[in-house]
Amino acid sequence: MCVGLSAKVISVKDGVAIVDASGAKREVSAELLDDLEPGEYVMVHAGAAIAKITDDDKNETDKLNEEYLK
Amino acid sequence: MSTIEEARSYLENYDGPDFRIMEVCGTHTHEIFRQGIRRILSPKINLISGPGCPVCVTPVSFIDEAVFLALEKGCTITTFGDLVRVPGSKMSLAGARAKGAKIKVVYAPFDAVKIAQENPEEQVVFLSVGFETTTPSDVIAVKKAMNAGLKNFSILTANKTMPGAYEAMGKSCDAFLYPGHVHAITGTQICKDMCDKGVSGVIAGFTGSELLTALAVAVKKFGEGKPFFVNCYPRVVKDEGSPAAVAMVERFMEPCDAEWRGIGTIPMSGMQLRDEYAEFDARKKYSVPDLKPEYKTACRCGDVLQGKITPNQCPLFGKACNPDHPVGACMVSDEGACSAFYMYGGDL
Amino acid sequence: MSDVITLAHGSGGRKTSELIAELFKKNLGNEYFTADDAAVMPKPEGRIAMSTDGFIVSPWEFNGGNIGKLSICGTVNDLSCMGAKPLYLTCSYIVEEGFPVEDLEKIAQAMGETCRKAGVKIVAGDTKVAGKGQVDKVFITTAGVGVIADGVNLSGANAKPGDKIIVTGDVGRHGTCILLARDEYGIEADVKSDCAPLWDAVEAVLAVCPEMHVIRDATRGGVGTVLYEICDQSGVGIDINSEAVPVAPEVRGVTGMLGLEPLYLACEGTMVMFCPAEYADKVVEALKQTEHAKGAAVIGEVTAENKGRVVMTTSIGGKTYLPQPGNELLPRIC
Numbered sequence: 061m062c063v064g065l066s067a068k069v070i071s072v073k074d075g076v077a078i079v080d081a082s083g084a085k086r087e088v089s090a091e092l093l094d095d096l097e098p099g100e101y102v103m104v105h106a107g108a109a110i111a112k113i114t115d116d117d118k119n120e121t122d123k124l125n126e127e128y129l130k
Numbered sequence: 131m132s133t134i135e136e137a138r139s140y141l142e143n144y145d146g147p148d149f150r151i152m153e154v155c156g157t158h159t160h161e162i163f164r165q166g167i168r169r170i171l172s173p174k175i176n177l178i179s180g181p182g183c184p185v186c187v188t189p190v191s192f193i194d195e196a197v198f199l200a201l202e203k204g205c206t207i208t209t210f211g212d213l214v215r216v217p218g219s220k221m222s223l224a225g226a227r228a229k230g231a232k233i234k235v236v237y238a239p240f241d242a243v244k245i246a247q248e249n250p251e252e253q254v255v256f257l258s259v260g261f262e263t264t265t266p267s268d269v270i271a272v273k274k275a276m277n278a279g280l281k282n283f284s285i286l287t288a289n290k291t292m293p294g295a296y297e298a299m300g301k302s303c304d305a306f307l308y309p310g311h312v313h314a315i316t317g318t319q320i321c322k323d324m325c326d327k328g329v330s331g332v333i334a335g336f337t338g339s340e341l342l343t344a345l346a347v348a349v350k351k352f353g354e355g356k357p358f359f360v361n362c363y364p365r366v367v368k369d370e371g372s373p374a375a376v377a378m379v380e381r382f383m384e385p386c387d388a389e390w391r392g393i394g395t396i397p398m399s400g401m402q403l404r405d406e407y408a409e410f411d412a413r414k415k416y417s418v419p420d421l422k423p424e425y426k427t428a429c430r431c432g433d434v435l436q437g438k439i440t441p442n443q444c445p446l447f448g449k450a451c452n453p454d455h456p457v458g459a460c461m462v463s464d465e466g467a468c469s470a471f472y473m474y475g476g477d478l
Numbered sequence: 479m480s481d482v483i484t485l486a487h488g489s490g491g492r493k494t495s496e497l498i499a500e501l502f503k504k505n506l507g508n509e510y511f512t513a514d515d516a517a518v519m520p521k522p523e524g525r526i527a528m529s530t531d532g533f534i535v536s537p538w539e540f541n542g543g544n545i546g547k548l549s550i551c552g553t554v555n556d557l558s559c560m561g562a563k564p565l566y567l568t569c570s571y572i573v574e575e576g577f578p579v580e581d582l583e584k585i586a587q588a589m590g591e592t593c594r595k596a597g598v599k600i601v602a603g604d605t606k607v608a609g610k611g612q613v614d615k616v617f618i619t620t621a622g623v624g625v626i627a628d629g630v631n632l633s634g635a636n637a638k639p640g641d642k643i644i645v646t647g648d649v650g651r652h653g654t655c656i657l658l659a660r661d662e663y664g665i666e667a668d669v670k671s672d673c674a675p676l677w678d679a680v681e682a683v684l685a686v687c688p689e690m691h692v693i694r695d696a697t698r699g700g701v702g703t704v705l706y707e708i709c710d711q712s713g714v715g716i717d718i719n720s721e722a723v724p725v726a727p728e729v730r731g732v733t734g735m736l737g738l739e740p741l742y743l744a745c746e747g748t749m750v751m752f753c754p755a756e757y758a759d760k761v762v763e764a765l766k767q768t769e770h771a772k773g774a775a776v777i778g779e780v781t782a783e784n785k786g787r788v789v790m791t792t793s794i795g796g797k798t799y800l801p802q803p804g805n806e807l808l809p810r811i812c
Contacts, residue, residue: 086735121343
């Protein structure tokens, strides 16, 4: 249900953020996240930043591998 | 070996007891097919495509309501692209468009508000579908329309929530592959509660490596024989979720009973606008009549959604029902189990 | 001359002559360009190929070109795909009443430039003006003739198991560029259409690999559609490596946002080539020396198995069918 795309926050103003995904820029709602700062990465869905992204998928899966699969 | 290779080899060579895991999220279904993950899995691991595509579970009557608003009331319908081809009992929105209805595809719900602002002579209705992930965006549109004082914008709601479906489906599988972006909003508590009730699951992300790793973790934990829950998508899903999003939805919407196509009514599994926002509720604004849908009986979407059969066991699959002429909704959405099965090949 | 095209410009009278002289002849003129009822040219040596194509792109102007450039590239590339050196084109315009003359001139200029680059000549043309609202600004149809060298035998039915499959550049640019130009989804990105005439690339390839089996232009429906067409025509299967398919980052970004697959988006200057495996490296090398195929890459090969299907090896080593293209491309959130 939920195509998400990770994108970098370029600017935030009045609850609206401009995000950049590999050069594709778009206005999205920033109302769902507190204290969003330029430079942070967010998951974008249906025109809203729904979550901050705090790591990349490689690090994340490497940690899971270490913890659960060894 | 890299993590991907390790997870792969684990899933390929698994030889423990049979394990049934249900991916609840349609985007997971789509990515699992697109990445060719089913063919990596050992025959002992059975992936079931659950009810998590909002398009698939949107009832026929919802499309009929939208067509009614477009053709009978002359409203401009704004919608996510996913809904355009979903068959109603008489026609889809694409069919209504061919009859002259104004149907506009938008990327974000608040783009529909812009359309209403720029076209004050038109009555704009946004088709508000989606689970916890999408509902906040839908609600933001209402908020923006309200702040702008718009009188020509409303939404037709068919929003749904997941917990009821988890309860309804819990017995169809050994574990859930929980939808990462739903839990980015709602947090992890509900999964922990499910675990306490004996229902297992892992929250998964959407890249190939995230899906493989989450599946491997689920299989491994299953082997330990106790109910389990692991958040395998911590880079996006925090324990507390997004309180701001939850509060935003709470302010504008309240739970209601909801019909899930193919499954039936699940109590309190839907969301509708609260009474004080009735002017933005298209159903109330236009007194949409209670439309009695005509069901196609041979279609077994319901059984597919509940994991009781695989798509190719439905008598219509690939014959009367295919992506060009979908009978059931599971065939129409790219995320539908039947469509994914048909397009990406269940038989390779 | 007036500022906008009027119905009189299409009447065949003085205004039409003016338009031909001041706008078309100036930009497109050559020794064969005719005011008579048909152009007369010397007969070329060898087999000829002939093709026609209509262009109705909206908006008519986009990042990297306009409908004029597109209408030349389309027919030049169709001829080139048969191994035919494009020689002569005709063009027919249907212009909406009220279309600015200045814009029509831009279109004619782009056509002239593209013809010179591609080494073809426009020998005859026609202009009709349709009433306001009867067409969307301007439609162009071009037809062309080219000549095929001895020994060259290209056809969509010629792919053989073992053949390597090459794309001449990154995929999905034109489709993405048009999507952005329509500005329906509020997305901004610097994506330039790949619209370009590719005869020089085909000529270079045929020089190193005269036994080339198939060349096809990946226009509407994109590379994915071409792959399925060739599977069908040649009665073979295809195996592609998803990681090897070149996609520009901006195209990846835009399609990622909208949930679209770049392999189904139109290209207007990108071809798919099928050649015997032993020539693959040479073909890619030759392509990289040409102006519009610097991003050429091998993306897969032809198989005897899975007839009629395109199998894709994914980034995690899974295998899946590339879905059959077909329906209207709609952005999805789910």
